[in-house]
Amino acid sequence: xxxxxxxxxxxxxxxxxxxxxxxxxxxxxxxxxxxxxxxxxxxxxxxxxxxxxxxxxxxxxxxxxxxxxxxxxxxxxxxxxxxxxxxxxxxxxxxxxxxxxxxxxxxxxxxxxxxxxxxxxxxxxxxxxxxxxxxxxxxxxxxxxxxxxxxxxxxxxxxxxxxxxxxxxxxxxxxxxxxxxxxxxxxxxxxxxxxxxxxxxxxxxxxxxxxxxxxxxxxxxxxxxxxxxxxxxxxxxxxxxxxxxxxxxxxxxxxxxxxxxxxxxxxxxxxxxxxxxxxxxxxxxxxxxxxx
Amino acid sequence: xxxxxxxxxxxxxxxxxxxxxxxxxxxxxxxxxxxxxxxxxxxxxxxxxxxxxxxxxxxxxxxxxxxxxxxxxxxxxxxxxxxxxxxxxxxxxxxxxxxxxxxxxxxxxxxxxxxxxxxxxxxxxxxxxxxxxxxxxxxxxxxxxxxxxxxxxxxxxxxxxx
Numbered sequence: 213x214x215x216x217x218x219x220x221x222x223x224x225x226x227x228x229x230x231x232x233x234x235x236x237x238x239x240x241x242x243x244x245x246x247x248x249x250x251x252x253x254x255x256x257x258x259x260x261x262x263x264x265x266x267x268x269x270x271x272x273x274x275x276x277x278x279x280x281x282x283x284x285x286x287x288x289x290x291x292x293x294x295x296x297x298x299x300x301x302x303x304x305x306x307x308x309x310x311x312x313x314x315x316x317x318x319x320x321x322x323x324x325x326x327x328x329x330x331x332x333x334x335x336x337x338x339x340x341x342x343x344x345x346x347x348x349x350x351x352x353x354x355x356x357x358x359x360x361x362x363x364x365x366x367x368x369x370x371x372x373x374x375x376x377x378x379x380x381x382x383x384x385x386x387x388x389x390x391x392x393x394x395x396x397x398x399x400x401x402x403x404x405x406x407x408x409x410x411x412x413x414x415x416x417x418x419x420x421x422x423x424x425x426x427x428x429x430x431x432x433x434x435x436x437x438x439x440x441x442x443x444x445x446x447x448x449x450x451x452x453x454x455x456x457x458x459x460x461x462x463x464x465x466x467x468x469x470x471x472x473x474x475x476x477x478x479x480x481x482x483x484x485x486x487x488x489x490x491x492x493x494x495x496x497x498x499x500x501x502x503x504x
Numbered sequence: 505x506x507x508x509x510x511x512x513x514x515x516x517x518x519x520x521x522x523x524x525x526x527x528x529x530x531x532x533x534x535x536x537x538x539x540x541x542x543x544x545x546x547x548x549x550x551x552x553x554x555x556x557x558x559x560x561x562x563x564x565x566x567x568x569x570x571x572x573x574x575x576x577x578x579x580x581x582x583x584x585x586x587x588x589x590x591x592x593x594x595x596x597x598x599x600x601x602x603x604x605x606x607x608x609x610x611x612x613x614x615x616x617x618x619x620x621x622x623x624x625x626x627x628x629x630x631x632x633x634x635x636x637x638x639x640x641x642x643x644x645x646x647x648x649x650x651x652x653x654x655x656x657x658x659x660x661x662x663x664x665x666x
Contacts, residue, residue, distance in 0.1 A: 213547045217506045220526040220571060243569075250567040251548035254529075263526070267572065291561075315638025317555055317562040317616060402637050 215253035222265045226351065229266055229378055234353040236262040237376035243267070244287060244326035247318045272325070272380060277302045282384045286325025290337070291316065303384060304499070305344060305411060309336045309395040315403045325379045328364070331371045331435070334405040336397065338365055339430035341382065342438060343393075343411035349381040350374075358383070365435035391415045392499030394492035397430075398484050400475045406431040407476035408484040412492040414446065416500045422446045427493070429485050432470040439464055442489055452494050460493060461486030513573045515539060516583035524570040530556070533570035534580060541581035541611045545640070552639035555612035556580050562616045562635075581611035584618065594618065594656050601652035605643035613639045617653055626657050 220243075221236075223229045233240060240262035241249060252258040266272060266287065273287040277298050293299050293310040300307035313319055313327075313336050327337040328348060341348075341361040348364050350357050350373060364372050373379060387393070397409035408431050415424040425446040427439040442463040449456060463486075470481040512519045515534065522533040531554040534542050545551035547566045554565040557579035584592045591599060594617060604610040613636060620627055620635045627635075632653045641649065 214529070214532070215527040217525065217527055220569070246567050246569075247549060247564075250529075250569075253527075254547045254566065265569075265572065311634070314549075315552070316635060317552065317564055317638045318549060320558075320561040320563050321567065402634075 213254050216256060216259045218260055218263045220263045220265055222268050224268050226269060226271050226380065229264060229269055230351055230353045232264045233376045233378060240264055242378065245322035247322040248326065248330040248332065280386050282386050284324050284382045286323060286379050286381060288324040289320065290322045290324060291319035302386060305340055305393040305395055305413060308393060309340050309411065312336050312395065312397045324382055328382065329371060329373060329379045331365050331369050333368055333434050334431035336406065336409060336430065339409060339411045339428045339436040340395065342436040343413050343426045343428040344384045345426065347383040348379050349383060350377045351380045352377045362438065368434045387413065388415045390500055390503055392496040392503060394495035396488045396492045398488065408432060408481050408488060410485065410488045410492050412489065412496045414496045414500050420450045420501055422449050422497065427489055429464065429468065432468040432481050432485055437468055439467055439489060441467060446493060452490065452497060457490045460490050464489045511571060511574050513570065514577045516579055522570055526569065526571055528570045529566050530568045530570045530573050531565035534565065539580055539582060543608055543611060552612045553609050555615050557615055557619055560619065562619045579615065581614055584614060597652040597656045601648045603644060603649040603652040609639055609641045613649060621656065629654060632657065
C-alpha cells in the first residue's frame with residue numbers, strides 16, 4: 213500500500229501554484245494537509261501523475277479575524293480552531309466542531325481548504341461552511357470567482373472546483389452580537405467518521421427571540437443538507453419546549469433520505485439527526501442568550 | 505518520478521540522510537534509514553502506530569512524504585531514552601503500569617503523550633484520553649496506558665478505576 217510514482221512540485225507563491233494547475237490540472241492533485249489525499253494515494257484509489265505541494269505557499273496560510281468578513285486561508289490547520297482563542301471568539305462554531313474532526317494528530321496537518329475541497333459527505337467542516345453560509349474564493353490563471361458553500365458542494369467528494377482551480381480562501385460573514393451556535397455529532401468511536409452530525413447557528417433579537425437560524429446536517433446525503441423547514445420553525449422562538457423539539461425532530465426526519473451505512477442504518481440516521489438538531493438548537497439558543 | 509535521491513532530515517536533533525523518491529512516506533524513509541521505532545499499521549492515518557513529532561507536533565508519518573520533512577525537525581521514539589540509555593520517566597511509568605504488551609502501538613502513543621506533556625505537564629484525564637484517542641491498541645485495553653499517563657501527570661490513580 214504505497215502510492216504510485218508522481219512528480220512533486222513545491223511552489224512558494226499562489227501564482228506559481230496556479231501556473232502548475234494550468235499546466236498539469238487534469239492529472240494533478242493539490243497536496244495541502246494530506247490527511248484525506250494521502251490515504252487515497254496509499255490505497256491507490258487516486259493515482260495523479262503530479263502532486264502540487266502547497267504547504268510552502270505562505271500566502272495561503274493567513275487569517276483575518278478583524279473585519280465584518282472573517283477570512284481563513286485554505287492552509288489554515290484545523291488544530292488552530294482549538295488552539296487560537298480569537299477563533300473561538302469570532303466564530304465559535306469552528307471551535308465547537310474541531311474536536312470532532314478525526315484526532316488531534318490529524319488536525320495538526322489537516323486544513324480548512326482541504327476538507328472543503330475533498331467534500332467527504334461525513335466531514336464536519338463542509339457542514340460548518342454551509343451553516344455559516346461561507347463563500348469560497350477559487351483562483352486560476354483564468355481569474356477568480358466566489359462560490360457560496362451551498363453551491364460549492366455538488367455530490368460525494370465532488371465540488372465546483374475546476375481541474376485548474378485552487379481553493380484559496382474561505383470567507384465567513386461575522387455573526388451578529390446576539391448569536392449562538394452548536395456542533396454535535398455521533399460516531400461509533402470518538403474521532404470516527406460521523407454517523408450523523410449537525411451544525412446550528414442562531415441569531416436573536418434583544419428580547420431573545422430567534423431572528424435567523426441555519427441548520428446543516430452532515431452524513432445524511434452526498435453533501436451537507438440545510439434543514440430549511442426546521443429553520444423556519446425556530447424563527448420567533450425564545451425557547452425550545454418539548455412541542456417545538458418534537459416538530460424539529462419530525463422536520464429533520466422528513467427532510468432527509470440518508471443511505472444506510474455499516475454502523476448507522478437510514479432509520480438510525482434519521483432519528484439521530486432529529487435528536488442532534490433538537491439538542492444543538494437548544495444549546496445554540498442558550499449560548500445566544502449568554503452572549504448578551 | 506521514480507528517481508531515488510538522498511535528502512537530509514533532522515531526526516532527533518541529528519541530520520539523517522535518507523534515500524527517498526518523491527512518493528516515499530516519512531515512516532518508510534525513517535525505517536529504511538535504520539530508525540525502526542516508528543511503526544506502520546494501517547497506512548491511512550487511523551491506527552496511530554506511525555505517530556512522530558514534526559516540529560514538536562504529533563503527526564502521522566504515513567501521511568507525510570519524507571521530502572516534506574526536509575528543513576523540519578522530526579522526533580521519534582528513539583529520542584525519549586535518557587542519555588545513559590535507560591527509560592525516561594514516561595517510559596518507566598509505562599513499564600510499571602503494564603501499559604504495553606506487544607509494544608507495537610507504544611512508540612506512537614509515547615510521542616503523542618510527549619507532545620501533550622510538553623504543552624501541559626499536568627493534563628486532566630480528559631485531555632490525556634483525547635490525546636490518546638487517535639491510537640489503536642490491540643493488547644492492553646488502554647486503561648493501563650491512561651493510568652501510566654495519569655501518574656506521570658501527577659494525578660491520582662485508584663485501583664477502583666479498573
